[in-house]
Amino acid sequence: MKAWLLKDFGLNNLQLGEVPTPTPRAGELLVKVGAVSLNFRDKAIVDGIYEPHLVPKPLIPVSDASGEVVAIGTGVTRFRVGDRVNSTLYSRWIDGAPGPDEPTYCLGMPLPGGLAEYMIIHEESAVRAPGSMTDEEASTLPIAALTAWYSLMDVGNLQPGQTVLVQGTGGVSIFAAKIALAHGAKVIATSSNDANLAKVKSLGVHAGVNYRTNPDWEKQVLELTDGLGADVTIEVAGGDGINKSIAATKVQGVVAQVGFLTGQTSAVNLMPLIFRQTTLRGIAVAPRSSFERMNPFLNKHNIKPVIDHIYPFAEAVKAFEHLARGPFGKVVIKIAD
Incomplete structure (x- = not known):
């Protein structure tokens, strides 16, 4: 072959x-x-x-x-x-x-x-x-969709009406946005590309933040959530940017660390992590059973x-x-x- x-x-x-x-x-x-x-x-x-x-x-x-x-x-x-x-x-x-x-x-x-x-x-x-x-x-589906599903549903215990923050417009982030929207959550997306933000907003995402033109993008996320932050953040970047993700996530919220696009090491500022009582969870995809729970949801909501x-x-x-x-x-x- x-x-x-x-x-x-x-x-x-x-x-x-x-x-x-x-x-x-x-x-x-x-x-x-x-x-x-x-x-x-x-x-x-x-x-x-x-x-x-x-x-x-x-x-x-x-x-x-x-x-x-x-x-x-x-x-x-x-x-x-x-x-x-x-x-x-x-x-x-x-x-x-x-x-x-x-x-x-x-x-x-x-x-x-x-x-x-x-x-x-x-x-x-x-x-x-x-x-x-x-x-x-x-x-x-096996990595992009399943990572998003596991992070939101199995780990984040996402509820309708809550807010999800997704980083970028790659496969995991777009699946996370679609799943969260279908589940009745609000979605905020970040990107360095305004054209991509326009595309992802056309999918139903509620707000977009350009992190290149807004280097303190976490403050804008807080403004969009009445100062509370996102309930679940899908963190794909890695590196020291994890500190901004913690700041953009609500007290006792979940940061699902799924990627390392900007680096495999990070200097985490512990006091914000401690005071905000953030759950920082590493995500390495999911078991087969989660895949089998996800597929009926995708079918029901016609998610492609x-x-x-x-x-x-x-x-x-x-x-x-x-x-x-x-x-x-x-x-x-x-x-x-």
């Missing part, structure tokens, strides 16, 4: 090649990949800044995929040939709290991912793809992803370059014709 192989760190070392089509073992599904979507994690792996000591070489990257089951191993009971399924990032995290070694079993690194014509997914980690979505649409561009399989490098520029929504690669 054809597969993109990361032979060393750097996008120039992501090369299209031929590898044997895998054979499903007991409990495994062989999936003909229809489409994959890119996340910042995928870019960070290629760049060599995401747990580089864990990256095997060569590696078939990209965790988020949707496709059709074309063969099954012995003992498989949850799916049949012909079913459409999604991958999940953590192949062994089914429910409850994650185990201490979950990152060892992540698709797309260190396990082979979906940037290939076929991939292996264990039946216990697979989720039935929504029938209302194409493979391109469904491929955006915002896809910035769909690239053909042969143009995977261009898709990564697009991701690096900062898309509005998701970047998708169509695998199967």
Whole structure:
């Protein structure tokens, strides 16, 4: 089969090649990949800044995929040939709290991912793809949608009428906005791009703040919330900007730390964190059970992803370059014709 192989760190070392089509073992599904979507994690792996000591070489990257089951191993009971399924990032995290070694079993690194014509997914980690979505649409769910859902619903315990702050207009933030709006919450979005703020407001977001022209953007968020701050903040930036997110979040609110776009280390000012009694929660996606709770909600509210561009399989490098520029929504690669 054809597969993109990361032979060393750097996008120039992501090369299209031929590898044997895998054979499903007991409990495994062989999936003909229809489409994959890119996340910042995928870019960070290629760049060599995401747990580089864990990256095997060569590696078939990209965790988020949707496709059709074309063969099954012995003992498989949850799916049949012909079913459409999604991958999940953590192949062994089914429910409850994650185990201490979950990152060892992540698709797309260190396990082979979906940037290939076929991939292996264990039946216990697979989720039935929504029938209302194409493979391109469904491929955006495993990290972007699920991270947003878990942060808001399972961790943030979001209630109708509350306020959600989302940072930027990438995949997680747009899904968070759509889910929060469907749940009856108010949404404030930040971005450095007024055109993107206009786009996200057209989705129903109540207010937008340009953090480049308003460097004290947290003060504007407070003004928009009568001095209280957001109930749940989806923090994608990382770095020292976490202090502004804490300031923009209400007393005893939740800051869901889901990303590290501006840095993997942070100097947190402890006194505001303590006095505001903020819950600062690291979010590393979610278990399969949360995925299965999310999909009916997406169907009920007809929530679809915002896809910035769909690239053909042969143009995977261009898709990564697009991701690096900062898309509005998701970047998708169509695998199967």
